[in-house]
Amino acid sequence: MSLDMGVWVAGLVTLAILSHVWKENPFYRIAEHLYVGISAGHAVVMAWGNIRDTAVKPLTEEGQFLWIVPIVLGILLYARYFKGISWIARFPVAVMVGIGTGVAVSGAIHGDFSQQISATIKVGSVNEILLLVFVIASLSYFFFSRDLKGPLSSVPQLGKVVLMVAFGAAFGTTVMGRMALLIGRIQFILGDWLGVMK
Amino acid sequence: MERLQSIPKAWIYLILVIVLAGPLLKPIGIPIQISDGVRNVFDAIDSLTPGSIVVFGFDYSPGNAAEMEPQALAILEHLADKQVEVVGISFQAQGPQMAEKAFANTAWSEKEYGVDYINLGYRAGGQAAVAAFANDIPGTFSTDYSGKPSSSFPIMQGIKTAADVDMIITIAPGQPGPEDYVRQVYGTYKTRIIAGVPAVAITQAAPYVQARQIEGILGGLPGAAEYELLVEKPGMAVAAMDAQSLAHLLIIILIVLRNIPNFFGAKEARAQSISNSTPNGRGGRS
Amino acid sequence: MKTSLPVAIMTVIALLIILDFFVVDSASVQWIKQSGLVLRSWGIVISAFAMGLGAVNLLRRHVVAISRRETDAFYSILLVGSMIVMIVVGIASGSTSPVYDFLFSNILSPASATMYASIAFYIVTAAYRSFSARSLESWVLLLTAVIVMLGKAPIGAAISGIFPVASDWIESIPNTAGMRAIMMGAALGVVSNAIKMFLGLDRTYLGLRD
Numbered sequence: 053m054s055l056d057m058g059v060w061v062a063g064l065v066t067l068a069i070l071s072h073v074w075k076e077n078p079f080y081r082i083a084e085h086l087y088v089g090i091s092a093g094h095a096v097v098m099a100w101g102n103i104r105d106t107a108v109k110p111l112t113e114e115g116q117f118l119w120i121v122p123i124v125l126g127i128l129l130y131a132r133y134f135k136g137i138s139w140i141a142r143f144p145v146a147v148m149v150g151i152g153t154g155v156a157v158s159g160a161i162h163g164d165f166s167q168q169i170s171a172t173i174k175v176g177s178v179n180e181i182l183l184l185v186f187v188i189a190s191l192s193y194f195f196f197s198r199d200l201k202g203p204l205s206s207v208p209q210l211g212k213v214v215l216m217v218a219f220g221a222a223f224g225t226t227v228m229g230r231m232a233l234l235i236g237r238i239q240f241i242l243g244d245w246l247g248v249m250k
Numbered sequence: 251m252e253r254l255q256s257i258p259k260a261w262i263y264l265i266l267v268i269v270l271a272g273p274l275l276k277p278i279g280i281p282i283q284i285s286d287g288v289r290n291v292f293d294a295i296d297s298l299t300p301g302s303i304v305v306f307g308f309d310y311s312p313g314n315a316a317e318m319e320p321q322a323l324a325i326l327e328h329l330a331d332k333q334v335e336v337v338g339i340s341f342q343a344q345g346p347q348m349a350e351k352a353f354a355n356t357a358w359s360e361k362e363y364g365v366d367y368i369n370l371g372y373r374a375g376g377q378a379a380v381a382a383f384a385n386d387i388p389g390t391f392s393t394d395y396s397g398k399p400s401s402s403f404p405i406m407q408g409i410k411t412a413a414d415v416d417m418i419i420t421i422a423p424g425q426p427g428p429e430d431y432v433r434q435v436y437g438t439y440k441t442r443i444i445a446g447v448p449a450v451a452i453t454q455a456a457p458y459v460q461a462r463q464i465e466g467i468l469g470g471l472p473g474a475a476e477y478e479l480l481v482e483k484p485g486m487a488v489a490a491m492d493a494q495s496l497a498h499l500l501i502i503i504l505i506v507l508r509n510i511p512n513f514f515g516a517k518e519a520r521a522q523s524i525s526n527s528t529p530n531g532r533g534g535r536s
Numbered sequence: 537m538k539t540s541l542p543v544a545i546m547t548v549i550a551l552l553i554i555l556d557f558f559v560v561d562s563a564s565v566q567w568i569k570q571s572g573l574v575l576r577s578w579g580i581v582i583s584a585f586a587m588g589l590g591a592v593n594l595l596r597r598h599v600v601a602i603s604r605r606e607t608d609a610f611y612s613i614l615l616v617g618s619m620i621v622m623i624v625v626g627i628a629s630g631s632t633s634p635v636y637d638f639l640f641s642n643i644l645s646p647a648s649a650t651m652y653a654s655i656a657f658y659i660v661t662a663a664y665r666s667f668s669a670r671s672l673e674s675w676v677l678l679l680t681a682v683i684v685m686l687g688k689a690p691i692g693a694a695i696s697g698i699f700p701v702a703s704d705w706i707e708s709i710p711n712t713a714g715m716r717a718i719m720m721g722a723a724l725g726v727v728s729n730a731i732k733m734f735l736g737l738d739r740t741y742l743g744l745r746d
Contacts, residue, residue, distance in 0.1 A: 058638055062646040069650035073263065073657045081611050087647035089615035090639055092591045093622025097631050098343045102374050102584035105393040106577065122578035126585025133592070139538045142742045144582055146542035147549060149733075149741045151579040154553025155378045157730045159433025162557070163463065164723035167437070168716050171461030179709055183460070186713030194721050211717070216673045218714025220680025221706050222453045225470065227659060227681070228688055229317060229449030231270070231497040232471035234656035235490045236316020237649060238270050249274050249489075259661050266660050280690040285700060312645035313652045343587070344648075347640055350632070375576075375583035382576035389577060396632060438557070449688070456707050457716040472688055495691030502682050504664040509678070512669050 053247050063245040066237060186214045255507065262504070269500045273492035280495050282488065287459075288476040291444055291466035295325065298416060300333035303409060307420030307431070308352065311344035314423040314448055320474035320487035321446035322352050322421045328481045330357035334416075335405050336367040339391060341379050341426040346371045346395045364394075364403035371395035376426045381434040384412040412439040421446035428455055432463040446473070542742055547734045549575055591619065618643075680706055 054060065068083035103126070111119040125144035132141040172187050174180065192200065193211030200208060243249035298304065306326070310318035329336055336358070338349040349369045353359060358367050370391035373379040382390045387409050391400055400406045408414060412435045420428055420443070428445035435441050442465050447455050449470030458464040468477055471494055474487035556572030559565045598612035606612070618639070625636045669675045686692035687703020732738040 058642040061642040065643055065646045066650045069647050070654065073654050074260075081608075082614060083643075083647055085611040085615040086618050086643050087651070088594070089618030090622050090644045091648070092594050093619040093626065094631075094640065094644065095343050095587050096591045096619075096623050097626030097636075098346075098372050099374060099584040099587035100627060101371065101397070101631070103581055105371075105397060106373070106390075106584070107581045110392065118574070119581070122581035125578070126582050129582070129585050129589060130592070132589075142538065142542040143545065144585075145742060146546040147575075148579065148582050148586065150546040150549030151378050151553060151575055151582075152376075153546070153730050153733060154550035154557075155381045155434065155576070155579075156726050157550065158554045158557030159377060159381070159430070159437065160723035160726040162437040163429070163433035163458075164719045167461055167463060168457060168720055171457075172716065179705075183709050183713050186710055187716050190714050190717030191720065194717065212673060213676055214710045215714045215717070216676040217680045217706060217710040218453060218718075220677035221684045221703075221711040222450075223677065224681035224684030225449040225452045225688065227501050227663070227685060228470055228472070228494070228498065230653075230656040230659045231494060231501075232317045232449060232490065233314065233649065233653040234266075235270055235274070235471070235493045235497070236486075237646075237653040238267070238274060238493075239316075239486060239490065240646070240649075242271060242274055257664070262661055262664060263657050266657065280694050282690045283693045283700060285704065287704070311648065313648040315645070316649060316653070344640075344644075346631070347637075351641075373580050374587055375580045378576055378579040378583070382573075382580060385576070386573055389573070390580065396630065452707065453711050454715055454719075456712045457719055460708060460712045460716075470688070472690070491690050495689040495694075498685040498689045499691055501660060501663050502685060504660065505667050505678060505682065508664055508667060509669050 054245050059245055063241060066241060066245075070237070186210075190214050190218075255511075266497070266500065269496045270493045273496055274489065277489070278492045280492055282472075282475055282479060282491055284476045284480060285473075287466060288468060288473055288480070291325075291468055292328070292477065292480045294442065294444055294465045295328050295332065295417070295419075298329075298332050298334050302332075302334040302416040303337065303414065304329060304334050305337045305339060305412075305415050305418045306349075307418065307422060308338055308340045308345040308349040309342045309420050309422035309427060310348055311342055311423075312348070315348065317448045317471050317474070318421050318423055318446060319348065319352065320471065320485060321468045321477065322348070323356055323485065324474055324477040324481055324483065324487070325419060325421075325444075325446065325468070326352055326356040326358060327483050328477075329419075330361065331481070337387075337405065337409070337415075338367065338369040339383065340370075340372045341376065341383075341430075342422070343372055343374070350395070365405055368400070368403055368405050369395040370400060377430045377434060380426050380430045384435040384439060387411060387414075412441045415439075415441050417442045417444060419444045419446070423448040423451065427451070428464055428467070429458060432458050436463050444468075539739065539742065539744065540736070543733075543736045543739065546741075550730065550734070591623075595619070 065083050068079040071077055072080040103123070107119040107123050110116040111123070125147055128140050129144045130141070132138045172184055175184055189207050189211035191211070193208040193215060195208070239249065308322065310322070326336070338353070340346050340349060346369060353367060353369065361367055371394060373383065373390055375382070379390065388401055388406060394400050394403065412418070418431055418435060418441055420431055422428055422445065428443065428447060431443050436443055443463065444466055445455060445464050446468040452467065452469040455464060455467050459467055468474060471487050471490055475491050478484050478488050552568065553572050553575060556568050559568055561569060595616060598616050601612040602609050602616065622636070622639060625633060625639075629636070667678060669678045683699060684703045684706060686695065687699040692699030692703065729738065733741070
């Protein structure tokens, strides 16, 4: 059994959170509130580190005055808490959303669209032909503008089955992941804390 | 039979704990096979020459460390053996701590900080930060995790953009994750990418692997276990595999129990399904 | 001005970054490359400021609960107290200091890991109670899940070598096809949503409901 105080604290926190599976109780709520408080505190510390190292230091130590702009914009985000001037917060939000949208659109067009098409149409083996057919079938299932009739109607039907296979695989891997996380906790309790694991 | 259909919740929880804890206390030793996917990752990393620059994305947090950390540790051991230089970064706020812990618990603890490896800490902004990193590494990570100028470390000399990086390895359970590196780095710089993903994300990462945008993935705890075996350092993941196997078996048994009545009525169900499958009856649009 | 100017700013910035991604680096477009570089680095700083909003919201809520002496005020004191301790220690002595590391490693880490791990219990009961196959599609889904669960853990190969092979094939062919279709649809969604935002048709990001 561990003699480390930290391991004991971690063990008790683990049990407290785990107890929620059985029933909500004061121990769970204590651990939960400590967790939320510490996480939020950590986020603030990390955020401050980013502001300090990325903007404040270059501004104050190297005289790069352009960094005033994102610092002011960042502060303006907090205008939302003041009635009357809360609309000012829209400007930094607009800048942030502009950057996010620009980055997302360019990345999606290239990485998730055009490169995916080129990978799909490179057909050599039987599996690659199957992949092409399955991609077309799956896409046709999302084609809502018009219902396909006649023999073509079987294409979206195949797409539906392909999608079900994909969701089934996702379900299987989800189970796998969740079990791994619980195993990790049991390894901690039995190994690090109680020291009974081989 | 009906009793098996209505096992109380508390019993199921108890069975689950026994099924998971049992093999941890008394291992069964079910042999672990190395899959082609994991071997691909191993071969890719093994192809790195000494002195290569590897950016290691510690993009996981304690919440998913049970799955992600064994992957990170096993790969880091391999990298230490290959004598490459590792630049640790993170786009997840709790990542820098994970990096500190991982470096301390692997062969990297014997190496020289700032020369052989470095922890550049966390940058906010998600995919936008990944894009910033790709185009300007010293600008985006102007300091290391402790706040010292990154340019003052020998390892950072000559690293400007992702083009100067031989390989990016990201251990990421969510976003920003491998797909963001693909979109923002691979698209422009064609830098080799290896990803460690949680089991949940294996299916989503598959299209990028097929398109060769990602060279290979380690998936979940089994991926980590196989890698631990390949680097001959069996650890937490290998120890967990018996429990993982039995857990899967338990779920399958529960699903089968639940579906026994449906199975006997399968023919009927199929007939019904086909009659519902006319174009108008397609799920979600009728 | 309060609405149209932010929309215009957002559009110009987004278009500049898109342009930066697709133009080839040359002297004539250097200003685009440089603007893209500067804007993305600003994004990091503004995002960092935005991270503080969550903490402020939490503080406001719980300080009110404490000042009103609500029944759960004790928990709010714990939350606010631990947040302040973390911030003070982190900023004063750094996030690598022993106290900070103790709180991170022994409270935040196990709590967060256990929260995620608890889901395993619910997924097991859900598998038992809810996953009832009643149509061809749901049988396909369940059967695939079973093959993948067997193929991905060592137990599958121990039963039969066919499980890992089948599971790998499922992952790399039909699953890749299905996920790719979804991914391509989502990429188009990102683009069409961006166009709506550029045209000012979607202004929800400014807190406006149209």
